[in-house]
Amino acid sequence: MNEKISEYQERLNKLEELKKQGIDPYPAKSKKTHRVTDIFAEFAKLEAAQSELIIAGRLRSKREHGNLTFSNLDDGSATIQIAISKKEVGPDSYKLFSKLIDLGDFVEVVGKLFITHKGEQSLMVKEFRLLSKTLRPLPDKWRGLQDEEERLRKRYLDILSNEEVKEMLKKKALFWQSMRAFLVSKGFLEVETPVLENTTGGADARPFITHHNALDIDVYLRISMGELWQKRLMVAGLEKTFEIGRQFRNEGMDAEHLQDYTQMEFYWSYANYEDGMLLVEELYKYVAEKTFGTLKFSIGKFEVDLGKKWERYDYRETVKKYTGIDIQDASLEKIEDKLKELKINYDKEGFNITRAIDNLWKYCRKQIGGPGFLVGVPVEVSPLAKRDEANPKITQRFQPIIAGSELGNGYSELNDPIDQAERFMEQTKLREAGDVEAQMNDYDFVEALEYGMPPTCGFGLSERLFAFLMNKSMRECQTFPLMRPKNQPTDKAKKNNDTKTAVAIINRGAKLKLWEELNTVAHLNAAFGARIGRQLFHQDTIATEDGEDIRLNIQHAILIKEAKASKDISELIREAKENGLEIAEFTREMLLTTDDKKVVEWTKQKKKKDIEYLGVLVFGKKSVADKLTEKFELHK
Structure with a gap:
């Protein structure tokens, strides 16, 4: 600890010395003319021209050899070797660079390209300027941050010292960019819907609650990507819409679940769940190929090939296959006995037949590698989906199953206002019985349906898909995951x-x-x-x-x-x-x-x-x- 304090103080002393010499350690602007990656792309041409280039970045190394110092400068796009010669910059500037410039400092350098006798593409510095003085030493370039919690807490240092994390963030950006491009190419219109709502809807989830001071009312942070709002847009006559944004669920945290994350949902008039499955399969293949350059992935214990034929998994038959329980005939007591036999943990608060069936299915899905679609989902667990015409006990719902997890959710949307009102009433009874995840009764949405909504297919997926394809936890794939403040005990503590x-x-x-x-x-x-x-x-x-x-x-x-x-x-x-x-x-x-x-x-x-x-x-x-x-x- 004392060593770190002394190094911090040493840098503070250098900062004061720079100020005494009239040097601004934090200027407002850089005059850079080139990115390092662009320089490498045109190195031969730029070297032959011998024109002066201005680059800027962070110093990642310093190697002094008498009157010549080599450093690596990283501008975020790539790293290039720079050479600072006492003869080129002058004795005063060379001394300043040697004594007052540290690893981690941001500098701007002016110079010409050359190739060292070892064949390394480099830049000979004619003059330099400090852009930002660092006061704390960076983590070791090769070892990075070793403590897992510290790595996530100081993610900026993790990204700086871990190229794999930086590449993961770039892939994530490409993941959403390619998804947006695919949907736009299919004629979908990107829309924005409210984040704060009077009534939550579109999912079975516990919401976050906050207070709106101006209106003096409690409101909820959305738990879906505007499902009921986008359906209102179908009523309004828009044919294809989608939204990509953040949504919030005040629930448990594990490798597959977080409280705030990015979600995409689309709604497509005049289509049903069969059309939706065809489009979603095409979407997943397109995004995977654009983001990762492959359709084959190792995810946990599964080897998944998105390019092969996607299977169909019937909900009832799949549960019966893995548990021996026929969900259409089984009582709550029988299902609960099976959950105990399989040692499946479940929340007993607000426990009912709907939750029991859902817990049984979650056990079964972990056995399925996929890719494929779950179909034949019971009405009880699908309050917003249209009933199947051939079997009214099930819905026209589909969920992509990949590597033992549901990586999306879609269905032929319910557009019968009377049926919708009845299902909302059933959900209300569940909430009154203690099921905090049951959906709220949205009278305004039912009224909108009464004006008529065409047959519609809706579908949503979250960044869980990206995390699975990366074979990492959702937490690891977030740029800045939420963490409890250091040394602050939990409410239970x-x-x-x-x-x-x-x-x-x-x-x-x-x-x-x-x-x-x-x-x-x-x-x-x-x-x-x-x-x-x-x-x-x-x-x-x-x-x-x-x-x-x-x-x-x-x-x-x-x-x-x-x-x-x-x-x-x-x-x-x-x-x-x-x-x-x-x-x-x-x-x-x-x-x-x-x-x-x-x-x-x-x-x-x-x-x-x-x-x-x-x-x-x-x-x-x-x-x-x-x-x-x-x-x-x-x-x-």
Whole structure:
């Protein structure tokens, strides 16, 4: 650490010396005339002309040989050797370059081309100018950044020292450029749709929520590339549209999923899912060839050839093949048993038959190398797709399957407004039952459909396709992946560090019978749990060795203490409120009847000082709760 600090300070000293000599270490503009890659392309012609060239870039090496120094200058397009001679630039300038210019500094050089006696194409410097003084040393050119987290956190240094990463970013740009060019060549119009929405739509996903200050409303960041908006454009009479942009899903992070990423979606009037499959297969082959120069890829455990015949995988038959479950006849209990047998983890919150089938399919798809299309997808998991005319239990939906993953999603769009409204209602019921990924009811979109939308095929893919073809994680393929700020704990860690506790206080002076005390404590805990909710749990269940689930209790301690009189509890309630603790209260009226209307009426007839408190529960930061309740004895 001391060595790094000293090197940093040494560069600061050089910066001050440059300023003393009247040299601006950060000028606003360069006068460069050529890129290094263009120089190499026309080297013979430019060398023969012996005209002066001006190039600029970062110094990547310095090798001093008495009165001659060789350096490598990298301008981002290529690296060229430059030679600085004391005779050519003069003793003062040569000394400045030798003593005050460091590796990593950006410089502009003027000179003529020549070839060294070793045959290396180089530029002899006549004069140079500092463009930017670096204060920190660059990572080792050959070893780069070794720590994985540091590499992603300081991606600019990773790109600078790792040519493979730089080439990956260039390929990614070409990936989207070629896709855009393909769609435009097919007559599609590129459009823009809202990023902030009143209602999310177009996917089963948990959205990010933010607040719009000017309108004073909460809005959602889009979870699809304007699916419902582009369909409105079909209603408006546009025949072919597409959009490429960022979308956001507040969900898990793994090798195949991120929270913000680039997506493309197109919509094509007067076409169906069969037309869509033909176009998508052509699109994938075109983009792969343009971006990677090949149609053959090694992806995980699979060898994939996009150029061969694309298969069709029926949803029901594929699940039955790999699991033995017929999804049209199986109950939720039977599917859940199979998920446990296959040791498939799933989210039990909002769990239903739709989620169960989807989890089963996700297991099956990992066995398929592809390329091919998943078809015959059930209506339950496709709320926006048109039913199949021959079998109304399935939809005209298709998904490209490559290397065990779904790398796109498309279907014949549902354009029946009545059917769409009914499916939205089913999705609403799922949301009300706790399924946070179920789609929201968009009444405005249904109204748009009522004006008529032609038969339409829609399709979307994300940058996951690029990551798979690169055989890398999505995170690795993002230029600047989102990371938690350094040394900042997670919310869970914060909660663990900020221990909380609950303390129930019983009014001993009320001379309650045992059943009345138990009733008081039970009501206090029930009211407390209802108000605080699921955040009290570390997790929902724990499993026994033989796979049976046991509901987990709350992660916070609950103490039971006793007060001498109602006034002591009343005083504690006041102090607890002042200190921001959660409270639950139980009065004599609440014990006498279970009719809340009577409790309300009786309480209205009394002043606060006349209320007889039988108990109170306070919950919050342990240090505060303990301080306020330390005067009370443990209940015996």
